[in-house]
Amino acid sequence: xxxxxxxxxxLKGTGALVVSFNLFGxxxxxxxxxxxxxxxxxDLKATSLDSWIAIxxxxxxxxxxxxxDLGTGVETALAQIVADELDVQFKQIxxxxxxxxxxxxxxxxxxxxxxxxxxxQLRQAAAAARQELxxxxxxxxxxxxSKLTVTDxxxxxxxxxxxxxxxxxxxxxxxxxxxxxxxxxxxxxxAPDVPAKxxxxxxxxxxxxxRVDLPPKFTAQFTYVQDVRVxxxxxxxxxxxxxxxxxxxxxDEDSIKNIPGIVKVVHEGSFVGVVAQTEWAAIQAAKAxxxxxSTPETKxxxxxDAVYDYLKNTKGFxxxxxxxxxxNVEQALAQASKTMEATYRWPFQMHGMLxxxxxxxxxxxxxxxxxxxxxxxxDTRKRVSDLxxxxxxxxxxxxxxxxxxxGRLGTDxxxxxAVVMSRAVSKPVRVQWMRADEHGWEPKxxxxxxxxxxxxxxxxxxxxxxxxxxSFPWTEANGIPLVTSRQVGLKAPGQGFPNGTGGGGDTYxxxxxxxxxxxxxxxxxxxxxxxxxxxxxxxxLARMFASExxxxxxxxxxxxxxxxxxxxxxxxxxxxxxxLTAVAKLANWQERPAPxxxxxxxxxxxxxxxxxARSNSVVAVVAEVEVDKSxxxxxxxxxxxxxxxxxxxNPDGLKNQIEGNVIQGTSRALMEEVxxxxxxxKNLDWSSYPILRYEKIPQIDIRLIDRREMPALGGGEPSxxxxxxxxxxxxxxxxxxxxxxxxxxxxxxxxxxxxxxTSTQRA
Amino acid sequence: MxxxxxxxxxQSRVVDTDPTTPLLYVLRDDLELHGPRFGCGLGQCGxxxxxxxxxxxxxxxxxxSGAQNRxxxxxxxxxxxxxxxxxxxxxxxxxxxxxxxxxxxxxxxxKVLLDKNPHPTDDQIKQAxxxxxxxxxxxxxxxxxxxxxxxxxx
Ligand code: FES
Ligand code: FES
Numbered sequence: 001x002x003x004x005x006x007x008x009x010x011l012k013g014t015g016a017l018v019v020s021f022n023l024f025g026x027x028x029x030x031x032x033x034x035x036x037x038x039x040x041x042x043d044l045k046a047t048s049l050d051s052w053i054a055i056x057x058x059x060x061x062x063x064x065x066x067x068x069d070l071g072t073g074v075e076t077a078l079a080q081i082v083a084d085e086l087d088v089q090f091k092q093i094x095x096x097x098x099x100x101x102x103x104x105x106x107x108x109x110x111x112x113x114x115x116x117x118x119x120x121q122l123r124q125a126a127a128a129a130r131q132e133l134x135x136x137x138x139x140x141x142x143x144x145x146s147k148l149t150v151t152d153x154x155x156x157x158x159x160x161x162x163x164x165x166x167x168x169x170x171x172x173x174x175x176x177x178x179x180x181x182x183x184x185x186x187x188x189x190x191a192p193d194v195p196a197k198x199x200x201x202x203x204x205x206x207x208x209x210x211r212v213d214l215p216p217k218f219t220a221q222f223t224y225v226q227d228v229r230v231x232x233x234x235x236x237x238x239x240x241x242x243x244x245x246x247x248x249x250x251x252d253e254d255s256i257k258n259i260p261g262i263v264k265v266v267h268e269g270s271f272v273g274v275v276a277q278t279e280w281a282a283i284q285a286a287k288a289x290x291x292x293x294s295t296p297e298t299k300x301x302x303x304x305d306a307v308y309d310y311l312k313n314t315k316g317f318x319x320x321x322x323x324x325x326x327x328n329v330e331q332a333l334a335q336a337s338k339t340m341e342a343t344y345r346w347p348f349q350m351h352g353m354l355x356x357x358x359x360x361x362x363x364x365x366x367x368x369x370x371x372x373x374x375x376x377x378x379d380t381r382k383r384v385s386d387l388x389x390x391x392x393x394x395x396x397x398x399x400x401x402x403x404x405x406x407g408r409l410g411t412d413x414x415x416x417x418a419v420v421m422s423r424a425v426s427k428p429v430r431v432q433w434m435r436a437d438e439h440g441w442e443p444k445x446x447x448x449x450x451x452x453x454x455x456x457x458x459x460x461x462x463x464x465x466x467x468x469x470x471s472f473p474w475t476e477a478n479g480i481p482l483v484t485s486r487q488v489g490l491k492a493p494g495q496g497f498p499n500g501t502g503g504g505g506d507t508y509x510x511x512x513x514x515x516x517x518x519x520x521x522x523x524x525x526x527x528x529x530x531x532x533x534x535x536x537x538x539x540x541l542a543r544m545f546a547s548e549x550x551x552x553x554x555x556x557x558x559x560x561x562x563x564x565x566x567x568x569x570x571x572x573x574x575x576x577x578x579x580l581t582a583v584a585k586l587a588n589w590q591e592r593p594a595p596x597x598x599x600x601x602x603x604x605x606x607x608x609x610x611x612x613a614r615s616n617s618v619v620a621v622v623a624e625v626e627v628d629k630s631x632x633x634x635x636x637x638x639x640x641x642x643x644x645x646x647x648x649x650n651p652d653g654l655k656n657q658i659e660g661n662v663i664q665g666t667s668r669a670l671m672e673e674v675x676x677x678x679x680x681x682k683n684l685d686w687s688s689y690p691i692l693r694y695e696k697i698p699q700i701d702i703r704l705i706d707r708r709e710m711p712a713l714g715g716g717e718p719s720x721x722x723x724x725x726x727x728x729x730x731x732x733x734x735x736x737x738x739x740x741x742x743x744x745x746x747x748x749x750x751x752x753x754x755x756x757x758t759s760t761q762r763a
Numbered sequence: 764m765x766x767x768x769x770x771x772x773x774q775s776r777v778v779d780t781d782p783t784t785p786l787l788y789v790l791r792d793d794l795e796l797h798g799p800r801f802g803c804g805l806g807q808c809g810x811x812x813x814x815x816x817x818x819x820x821x822x823x824x825x826x827x828s829g830a831q832n833r834x835x836x837x838x839x840x841x842x843x844x845x846x847x848x849x850x851x852x853x854x855x856x857x858x859x860x861x862x863x864x865x866x867x868x869x870x871x872x873x874k875v876l877l878d879k880n881p882h883p884t885d886d887q888i889k890q891a892x893x894x895x896x897x898x899x900x901x902x903x904x905x906x907x908x909x910x911x912x913x914x915x916x917x
Contacts, residue, residue, distance in 0.1 A: 659904065
């Protein structure tokens with residue numbers, strides 16, 4: 001995220017370089033930079049080294065990336081990678097990120113893939129830059145490249161002490177060098193033949209470099225998207241339909257005429273919004289505006305049971321394997337001496353951003369500037385281009401950070417709202433959703449229904465594993481038009497994108513194995529508040545809940561310790577067995593079958609394990625819980641995590657992510673469920689959609705497994721996946737009750753304790 | 764509209780506004796402060812917390828007229844990047860945030876806690892912060908930061 005500066009200023013190194021975490025100046029100064037018109041020189045070429053890296057006269061290295069920091073600290077980690085590859089100090093790096101006019105499209109920031117995919121892109125750009133700088137130094141110093149070394153951006157000749165700095169060599173000038181580039185977005189490969197450093201030579205990578213964005217955030221000197229102010233800016237609020245698919249039949253503008261400062265009621269297609277001089281006027285007007293809404297024919301499903309029935313009985317439109325199938329599952333099941341089967345349910349859940357959606361748009365004729373917290377700035381540009389019917393070259397999207405989003409993907413609706421309202425008043429408009437807009441209309445993480453079957457031979461060995469995930473797709477992602485676009489008449493193409501495939505038992509090898517994720521059509525009246533999008537580790541929590549709880553059921557049925565049982569079937573997966581061993585040690589796991597011997601008091605204690613992989617990272621978790629036998633209330637006391645994401649760039653940054661994953665995973669496991677009836681969402685605030693609070697935060701112990709010889713992989717999501725499964729397994733250990741539906745509310749726990757269900761009975 | 768006098772971060776400020784406007788919007792829009800943040804507008808999350816006459820209050824739920832002639836401190840009033848308050852230093856040292864959006868509330872509530880109880884226990888810290896929501900899960904770090912600021916050994 002960055003203020004408006006030109007590439008020339010970067011090269012001059014005049015101190016005009018202002019990045020987000022440096023927005024220390026008074027608001028007016030920031031504004032002066034923000035309000036300059038877009039310089040739309042056309043999209044940058046990936047093949048030009050100058051698109052990626054600039055050396056300033058002051059020796060500062062500026063890196064341009066379309067990747068954005070979603071509050072995870074990834075910008076700091078990317079800067080570490082470049083610093084090492086270029087042999088400069090970390091503090092010599094400035095990141096300019098998330099501006100469609102200043103960065104090559106590296107694809108959306110999502111899926112825990114930024115370090116894994118954009119890291120090598122920037123690393124190779126840096127390696128190519130270093131190679132070029134060494135060439136220049138060799139000429140300048142009259143020494144062969146093999147005799148040159150670089151420290152902190154200064155090139156020296158071995159032996160004679162002659163030196164020249166990067167700034168001296170190229171400061172303020174372009175490289176004017178072409179580099180090979182193939183593919184695009186996530187798949188972009190840069191300068192593959194330029195050798196990158198050996199991991200043994202890393203100095204900054206692997207260190208807990210403090211995040212650059214935190215000091216300004218803790219002192220209110222940071223500019224979130226919510227803080228962006230543009231001269232002449234007005235305030236907009238949306239007025240969403242009270243029931244699904246309702247359309248405005250008539251609007252009584254007189255109903256708000258007593259509110260001072262109203263600028264306009266914007267009504268386009270089914271979209272309704274108000275624009276006012278002040279936020280307070282806009283808020284009051286949005287509330288007071290009398291809209292008569294149509295009563296639509298179509299309705300949402302009446303309750304979660306109806307949704308699970310629909311999932312069960314509807315044919316999928318896309319069936320994808322979680323791993324290549326092995327053997328013949330049906331045959332193995334038919335020949336088994338014993339089979340087991342269980343079905344698990346996962347509800348719609350919310351991202352629940354702490355800051356409701358916000359964006360600012362300035363539509364001036366055919367020139368558009370947007371400040372938005374988009375995970376995909378180029379996706380947003382495309383959508384706005386469709387919405388306004390303007391070429392993408394006329395639209396500049398500037399990323400501005402919001403609160404953590406955990407996977408809205410392209411679904412930044414507020415940008416569309418702001419564009420429509422700004423166009424209506426020809427002024428910049430800032431749109432801020434209210435809390436009820438966010439809870440009601442954020443795209444939800446989809447509901448899932450999962451069935452697992454296993455076959456055992458006479459010795460108890462599992463001979464077949466059959467896993468089926470039935471999930472709704474993401475109806476809002478990857479550039480699909482969002483609520484406002486649809487309200488003004490754009491159609492969503494297709495049925496959306498399937499909700500991932502991983503976590504259905506792919507950690508293990510069984511002789512016969514089938515893992516399938518089926519995308520069930522989610523055809524709803526438009527717009528529906530049960531719209532869906534990727535939610536952190538999309539689909540994995542549910543799949544791991546089913547697969548890792550079922551593994552536990554199999555282990556318990558045979559009276560085998562949960563860690564030992566998993567080891568048997570993960571034997572060919574060394575990273576998984578290493579993680580299991582590490583977490584067992586960290587949690588002081590004592591070998592014994594579950595459930596634990598019955599305790600006499602009102603509190604039953606238990607422990608549970610789960611292991612899984614996502615984005616090539618492997619995570620094992622042990623949860624320790626206490627269950628209040630009379631109320632059914634579960635308290636997660638402790639969570640131990642062993643985490644392997646290959647080479648670690650920033651250990652403390654990674655731990656921070658893991659802690660967040662554990663806490664969010666615990667919250668989603670214990671308390672989170674979107675409630676609805678046929679007209680709409682019922683939980684529209686934090687009291688009806690509670691999340692974990694301080695009083696319930698578990699102790700978190702982490703063991704990082706650093707694999708320096710491996711590439712760096714993702715850490716933003718993998719550790720959330722196994723958390724709910726480990727908790728459910730711990731509840732079983734404590735009480736003997738199997739939870740097959742999330743969240744594990746006191747009522748559900750009590751019901752399971754009294755039902756005494758077994759796998760086969762429930763099937 | 765009314766002219767309202769406020770005392771914010773030890774400075775007198777006068778704003779011309781609808782007196783029913785919640786204090787939050789006056790601080791953010793009229794006084795251009797970034798500390799107090801909008802999270803819910805319902806008094807449920809704590810992102811908008813400011814200190815008024817020594818108490819942590821939710822600025823989204825107080826009309827600006829109710830803040831007249833009171834002493835208001837926002838996050839800006841604690842310290843700067845160059846000269847941080849001891850609490851801010853502790854939060855930086857513990858890297859106690861992910862997105863940081865909730866941290867205004869965490870720091871302001873902790874400030875009031877430590878002013879009243881310089882050496883709180885873990886439970887007292889949790890209790891004080893229990894009404895403040897964090898979606899990123901930075902809780903354990905926040906607790907460590909508050910203890911560090913209080914000079915309590917972690
Ligand atoms: S914004 Fe005031 S409590 Fe949430
Ligand atoms: S750090 Fe993101 S909400 Fe607390």
